[in-house]
Amino acid sequence: MLRHWLGDRNVNPPAATQTGTLSEYDQDRYTPGGWAQWYSLASSGYLYTPASCAAGEACKLVVALHGCLSDNTFVGDRFARESHLNEYADTNHLVILYPQTDISLLRLNPQGCWDWWGYTGGDYAQKSAPQMRTIMNEVHALGG
Template identity: 45%
Template structure:
């Protein structure tokens, strides 16, 4: 009840603007869970010339839905009646990169891609991890030094595993964080930013701030974003030190309007952000019936428009504007 009261009190006044920080342009990455994983992949392909990598947990491969909700719910989640073909999807990436709708493939050079999927996932088929990684692997010849790692041998359901936060790992469910004895966020950040020099503390020491998301809405499109997003600033970053940036995308029904601050506080990224000296941006989608997105998923099938998974997509343009305001040099 205290948490709900706190959220209600915060919602009584407009959220503050997103603060600018001093950004290390060589340490910017994305991570996501479920629909947030494919969103992170879409952002990575769109802006790989600005990012160092992506950590993708339990999501479908880039471009899988092809603008069709039916395809999204079938092959892209169940791997039925067929497993998405990564070579075909990679060919689409090449076409879009050549047309300037995505970053040049050279932007992937030297990047790290970590694909994590629990073998007990009954929502998004674990077999899809091979397709997610396969898209990148099919492009590796055009992106020297691209490193793709697949991690699919761990026993957990459709959630983000934590060391000790969330629900019983074997049961799963809301808020889709599970006490699995595996610190997935810490592993993701180690893959993206390098092995840490120290162990993370039990609790984050920095500041979790709300910010106004409406300020970055494109004039000609609705990205279906919530009024407020979150930014976590480690103490060093809040004090003005040069810091990296991780954009962490929640999954469906994992937005703050649905689960409160569970994802933005308890996923584990903030503890490790203190160690890696990385600010964490937590953008938030809102649920909607027009367009149809009642579970507040990120757009990976086209509810914001045909260009949803390119640089011209409403949510990708929103993110580019937000990152620019934060201090990331975006084209």
């Protein structure tokens, strides 16, 4: 995947251990209406920042979406810590954004899936969908 995005010669092997910082951020502030749970989103997400990026080096952004049953309700921050994206981020100057869904019985989403069937509305597969707008608000806040 990284070779496709960055080109074959531009991908460095992963670091042996993570050297950056995994932080939690407020997802509510980026959600239309300010209440993430309304759209089956968690109130917080995760951001991994390599030390080089924190020091001001130019870095690219990768948005990593978890699968069903893999949000912070089910696995905590394990996807953000153990997906092995962070080790590649450290050696390839990548910031990794890990937005999070949440379970919602109101939205008929008991497994915390991203909306791929329309539980947030008819525009679920378009840029105007609330989950996609939330992610793009997060991306823009990071300067992307």
